[in-house]
Amino acid sequence: MRNPCVTKWLEQSNYNMGETAADEHELRQLMRRYQSGDAEGLEELVRRISPVLLRYFIGSSSSPSDAEDLLQDCWMRIHQSRHTYRPSEPLMPWIFAIARHTRLDGYRRRRRLESRELLVPGIPEHLHSSAPQHSLQQDNFDALLGKLPDGQRDVILMLKVSGMSLEEVARATSSTVGAVKQKAHRAYLALRRALQERQENAQ
Amino acid sequence: MPNNIGRKNNEQPSDSLVERRLESWLQSEENAGMSPGTQERIVRMLRPSIAAVKPISSQRRLTTIFLGIVVLCVAAAIPVTGWTGIHLMTGAQMACMMAIFIAGALLVSFSLAALMVPGSPMCFPLSGVLALSGTALISGIALVFPWRILGPFLAEGWRCAVLEVAIAVPAAVLLWLVVRRGAPFPGPGLGAAIAGLSVFLALIVVQSQCMFPQAPHILVWHAGIAALLVLCGELAGLASRRLHLRS
Numbered sequence: 362m363r364n365p366c367v368t369k370w371l372e373q374s375n376y377n378m379g380e381t382a383a384d385e386h387e388l389r390q391l392m393r394r395y396q397s398g399d400a401e402g403l404e405e406l407v408r409r410i411s412p413v414l415l416r417y418f419i420g421s422s423s424s425p426s427d428a429e430d431l432l433q434d435c436w437m438r439i440h441q442s443r444h445t446y447r448p449s450e451p452l453m454p455w456i457f458a459i460a461r462h463t464r465l466d467g468y469r470r471r472r473r474l475e476s477r478e479l480l481v482p483g484i485p486e487h488l489h490s491s492a493p494q495h496s497l498q499q500d501n502f503d504a505l506l507g508k509l510p511d512g513q514r515d516v517i518l519m520l521k522v523s524g525m526s527l528e529e530v531a532r533a534t535s536s537t538v539g540a541v542k543q544k545a546h547r548a549y550l551a552l553r554r555a556l557q558e559r560q561e562n563a564q
Numbered sequence: 565m566p567n568n569i570g571r572k573n574n575e576q577p578s579d580s581l582v583e584r585r586l587e588s589w590l591q592s593e594e595n596a597g598m599s600p601g602t603q604e605r606i607v608r609m610l611r612p613s614i615a616a617v618k619p620i621s622s623q624r625r626l627t628t629i630f631l632g633i634v635v636l637c638v639a640a641a642i643p644v645t646g647w648t649g650i651h652l653m654t655g656a657q658m659a660c661m662m663a664i665f666i667a668g669a670l671l672v673s674f675s676l677a678a679l680m681v682p683g684s685p686m687c688f689p690l691s692g693v694l695a696l697s698g699t700a701l702i703s704g705i706a707l708v709f710p711w712r713i714l715g716p717f718l719a720e721g722w723r724c725a726v727l728e729v730a731i732a733v734p735a736a737v738l739l740w741l742v743v744r745r746g747a748p749f750p751g752p753g754l755g756a757a758i759a760g761l762s763v764f765l766a767l768i769v770v771q772s773q774c775m776f777p778q779a780p781h782i783l784v785w786h787a788g789i790a791a792l793l794v795l796c797g798e799l800a801g802l803a804s805r806r807l808h809l810r811s
Contacts, residue, residue: 398616404607411606415598416590429602436606442748444617445681458682462749470809502589521586532683552582 388452396443407436413523414460420506420518421464427471435463453525454532461515461533505555513548516541620746623684626677627670629742634669634765637735641769645727649774660708661771668697669764676739676757680746690753694760694794701787709779721785724774728766728789735762736797750808755801756794763790 388409394402414435418428438459446455506514512534519530527545531538621629650658671693678684739758747754770786 395614396617396619398614400607400611400614403610403614407603407606407610411598411603429598432598432602433606433609436610438748440610440613442682442746445620445746445748447619447622447681449622450681450683454683455681456683459748462682466749466809473809502585506589517586521590528685532685535684535686535689537686537689549582552585556581556585 385451385453389448392443392446392452393448396446396448410456411436414456416522417457417460417518418464420503420522421511421514422467427467431463431467434467435460438463451529451532453523454529457519457523457525457530457533458535465511505552505559508555509548509551513544513551516544517548517552520545620681623674623677623681626680626746627673630673630676630739630761631669633735633738633742634673634761634768637731637738637765638768641731642772645769645773647772649770649772649777652775652777654708657708657777660704664697664700664704665764665768665771668693668700669761671697672757672760672764676743676754676761679754679757680743682748690757694756697760697764698787698791701790702783705779705782705787709777709782711779713780714776714778717781717784720776721781724770724776724781724785725789727773728763728770728786729793731769732759732762732766732793735765750801750804752798752801752805755797755799755804757797759794759797759800762797763793766790766793 388406391402391406391409395406411432415428415432418431418435419425422428422431439456442459446452506517509517515534516530519525519533520527525533527538527541531541534541620626653661671688672690675686675688675690675693678686679690736758739762743754743758767786767790771782774782774786776782
């Protein structure tokens, strides 16, 4: 006899998979319209995909304004390489592979700029007002996410934010399903440990 | 139409405590949303250059194109450089080298075709392909060729090395002309893959004309130079990424 919890999970997965297929089909059609030069297709695609991309960038960058810059940069790259999308292939791994490269390049560019910056003796007056806001954000869950290694954070964000399957995340990160599973497992362990530590400290 | 991307997960590892926190984090970020006008700004930025584009060829077709380039270049070069090496090799040596070259070129072509398109499935990870090809080449040479040195090792070796570089470099440029149609993100992997395929091409030509079918000569002057060329390709890819970041 099948366990009721498993049955419920299977029903939910089937429902979700159906929903995913419908969504994916619509997105592919929009992408095809975009490739054939349809501006409305582009507009609808930007409207549908930008929130998901922004959530991915917020989870992996230091501030929301950085995330919005990365989003614009990412769309520019999607536009420049739109001919590399094959209509027969799933769209989200293609989008997230570009997003991942955009994030990595953004990180490298920022690190290069930071290495050239000069240290000043104190923080200028006009910057004091924004400092507490940033520290409040760091106190949240994104601070814990920020502590994860890049690869693990990418996998968790792609699985949770985009709702891609393990195979699709493997495609987006140019790795194997086994490697994705391992990274997700390690990320969960690290997050659970960090959350438990935080709870113990609070008590 | 409700935007339900990002709310459909299946077959994922789960942990109730972390799941709950992730869900609430996602909700909070969703509530934060993006600043007004961002989407309009993106559309305005892209709209002027919107034009119909032809999707890139399938992975199978790209692999065939790369293999075609290898075959054409080999067919054009061998009549010029000569067949002496083929006559000097035994049947076992020829079969072993051909098997390694053909399998290596096929696998590298497939990886290169995958690298051209973001989000392609990596059936054969490039690092694994290069490591496997290198190991097979070294083991094959060490096992089927005799371990002795005939003739001047340095003077004759240089001839093979120069010929290998002279064939591999233009072949890499030719391959790059095809690869640049895709590959929006240059990097060391792409450089190594291009160099790897052009090196296989060069190795076939060099082996066909080489008058020294002995393991030390082939290991140092053929395989050693091949490894150096792949390293150069990797460095060129790295330099190209730096340039890409600056632009």
